[in-house]
Every structure is written in structure tokens, then in C-alpha cells.
Amino acid sequence: MRNIFAIIGKELRAYFASPIAYVVLTVFLLLSGYFFYNILSVFIQRSMMMVVQAQQFGGAPPAMDVPALVERNFFGIISTIILFMLPMLTMASFAEEKRRRTFELLITSPLTNVQIIVGKFLAAMFFFIVMLLPTMIYHVFLYLHSSPKMTVGPALSGYLGLLFLGGALIALGIFISTLTENQIVAAIISFGAILILWVIDLSAQAAGPFWQEVLGYISILNHFDDFSKGVIDTSSLVVYLSFVLLGLFLTYRSIESLRWRT
């Protein structure tokens, strides 16, 4: 455990010592703030128009749950943004260790490979949480100004979903980072892999309903929608956890094979 903490500490120090972390953090917060503002104003306008229309034509205005719509669209956008942001956090993970030969230090120290991998994974997760924390203010703001008070469930399940989705993306990114010494190459391959996982169900539409359903399960964003609606589906949790474990397992094998090859 102490070893894992040592790795986490070192990784976080590396994150905050490099400009990449600050750029990722800043751009992420700018984008999320911008989208939250936009989504909120669009739905408020719409609901006001509906009220006006109802007054003109008589009758009660149709029910419109603005906070729920905002939450759902906000999480939809955030989940898309992190598809592009998280590879930036994981691209250096092993690629830089290999390039700077510090990989040799880690491997020849009395650490297990599992400790190294888990340490790196948890450090990236921690940084991801740091990225998400400021966005919680938006929901507090939404809650304070909604009337009747919005339900907090979808916001909480949305964040839970983001953690699982982020975990899957981070595990995948760390694995890809073990394949190269060049962090840019790692980032580009991660983008490619994530994009394919994103649209994999579309590509199977011609292949018939069975494959469409199977690939629909693999598509990582499909499962996210439930979370942003406030539904925590076990099958989605299983899919994300499987992604995390698969990614970390591949990382483990990849590190082992590096030692046997080089």
C-alpha cells in the first residue's frame, strides 16, 4: 500500500509540474462552463416560450422539467469532452518512463508491477476528480435556483457515470501508453481507439440487429446516457468495470512483455 501511495504521489507531482495538466484543467473548465451556460439558457428560453404560447392559445402550459433536461444534456456534453481530454492525462504514463529510462528504476525497485499500474491508474483518477470538482458548483447553482426544487439524483448518478466512463478511458490510455516511447503517438492512438469505441455501434448497423445489439453494448458512450437520466444500470457498471480491468490487465501483460523483449 505504501508503495502505491509513493507512485501516486510521484505521478501527481509530475502532473502538476507539467503544463499539460494545467492546460487540460483550464480548457476543460472553460468548455464545461460555456456549455453549462448555453444549455441552461436554451432550455430556459424554450420553457418561457412554451409558457407564452400556452397563454396565447389558452390552456395549461405543458410540463417541462428544465433542471432534468439541463443535467442530461450537460452530462452528455461532458462525457464527449472527456473522450478527448483524458488521453492527454494518460499519454505520458509509461511512454515517458520508457523514454527517460526511469522505467528501469521502477522495475528494479522492490515494487510489484501491480503496484506500479494501480498507482498510476489511481493518480490519473485523482486528477480526473480534481477536474470534475469545480463543475459541481453548476449543479449547486441549479439546485438553489430551481422551483420546485430539482431532484439531486440525476446529478449524482451523472458524476458516478463520469467516474466509471473516465476510469475506462484512463485504463485504456495507460495501456496504450505502454506501447510506445513517444507520448504524442500514445495520445493519437488513444484518440483513435476511443473514437472507434464511440461509434462502433453505428458501423454495425448494416450487419443486422444481432451485431448491432452486441456492438451497442461495447460502445462506451451508449451506457452513459442512463447515468445522466438518473438510472444506475448494473449492466452499464459491469461494462465499465470490465473495460477498466481489461485495460489494466493488458497494461500488466504489456509491461511483462517489455521485459522479455528488450
Next chain:
Amino acid sequence: MIEVDKLTKRFGNFKAIDDVSFRVEKGEILGFLGPNGAGKTTTMRILTCFLPASEGTARVAGFDVFENAMEVKRRIGYLPEQPPLYEEMTVDSYLSFVAKIKGVFPGDRKKRIQRVKEQVRVEDYGDKLIKHLSKGFKQRVGLAQALIHDPEILILDEPTAGLDPNQIREVRELIKSLSGNHTIILSTHILPEVSMTCQRVVIISEGKIVAVDTPENLTRQQQGASRISLKIKGPDAGLKERLREVTGVLSVESNVLDGDGEEVHSFSVETELKQDIRGQLARSVIESGFELVELRSMELSLEDVFTQLTTQEEVRSQ
């Protein structure tokens, strides 16, 4: 302390090291000498559990490097050829990280960091970022990293590469001062380094060990016979014959040199091994009435030995 037995490492069809065996006793400094690409780094990487061997075994402090890697890793301090530094860290935070992953007790960490910084003389650079240090200082921080958990065994891959002459001397002195308490293997392709710091030398060429011995023995063994060079002033009136009569002399060659208008003769005397007959030779020259101006035994340098051994190997393999 370290026992290497018939170690072979293949990369595809290429044998990086081939049937390598040697032992290192406790407290000894062993020099690993060989041209670039001879298999020094590969051997060290196997000993530090970075690479698994294809065949053969290696035991460090009684533990097999493959079966008991954790125990071996705890006991080894390793400085790879390129020091493994996190450049964005300060010297202190880097050493503190390495102390943690090498299993130094939390209570001892501060003390150990201070101690190794003194050992490699970077006390004043604790709060400097490693990327701002010069190459020599980076190398020292690399050495500090290898020493941090006070390991029984130190494995240093070209510890003086890229340093200036003063720094090289300091690092050599540091390594010498560490012997006794630590068992050290260091690799180098610089010959004087070996004769200056190491008690025993392994010469490796194209993955094979060509010689293991003390630097002195190596130079002695490689000579078929001892040679003594003599110089006398004045005319050479049959000295060659006189020298030949001295017991133990195998052959004498003479040469005339020109020295300050006076005639100077030089003789190269080949003698039987392990017989010091310099005294008899000197007496013979002086009793014959010649003026002796120089008498010295000509030793092969380690450099000659190295060249001989590594080129012989080439001839043999062809």
C-alpha cells in the same frame, strides 16, 4: 555474494551474452570490461532483475534473480547507463521518492537522504530541479539514488561516462570508499578505470568472457616472457654476449641510439617468467665496466592485454 552460472541471453537469434560465469566475493569491486556492445549492460540488467535470462542462473546474496526477484531488488542499488531521473523533481523530492519505493523506513528517510547527498557531494543542491543540474551533477544524483537504501550490492553501469576529469576522479574515489561495506560491480570501457578501482576484472567480448583475474595477474599472464630494457653509455664492447651469459636470460636484442653526441646502446633482454634478474643484469653491466643509465622492466599495460584478448577472440572465432 554474486554467483553467475552459465548465463545466456538471446534476442532472437542474436546471443547478447553466451555462457557467462563468474563470482564476486563480499566487499569486492569487480570491473566489467569490454568494448561497446560486448554484453556488459545485458549482464547487469539480468543481475538487477530487469531482464530474465534465456539460460543459466544468477544468484545475488543467495537469492535467485528469477525466483526471488523481490529479495534481490531489495539488496541491489543500480545505476543504469543513463541515470533514471525525474527531471521535473527537485533533488530532495526525487531522493525521497526513491527512498520510498526502495523500502527505506519512513523514520530513516531524512537521515539517509542527507547521508547520500553528502556522499556524492550534492548537499547544496537539495532544492534544485534536476533538469537544471549539469551532467556531472545528474550523474551524482543517479549515484545517490543507487545508494539511498544502503544496499549490500551496487551495480554501476559506466558510472564515470560523460564526466570531466575531476568528477571522474571524485566518483572513482567515492566508489573505492564504498568497497568493503558494499560489493560492487562496475562496467566500463575505459581501461585505467579498472586498474585504478577494481580488485578483479572480467573481460568480456562479443558476449563471452575472455578473462577473469586481478589487473596485475592479467598483465603478467598475457606476457609469454618478461622483458627488461637496458641502456648504457659508451661503446658496446661485447656486452651483448656478457648479458647472454647471465642465468635466466633467454635472448638479447641490441640497438644503437644517438644521445647527445655520445654513443648510447639499448638492449632488450627477454628473461624467463617469474625470475627477477634485474640485480644480476645490473651487476654484470657494471662489473664489465660499462656506464648503466637505465634499467627497467617492461610491463604490458592492461590496454595491451585487452587488445590482445579481444582481438585473439576475433581470430579464434573466424
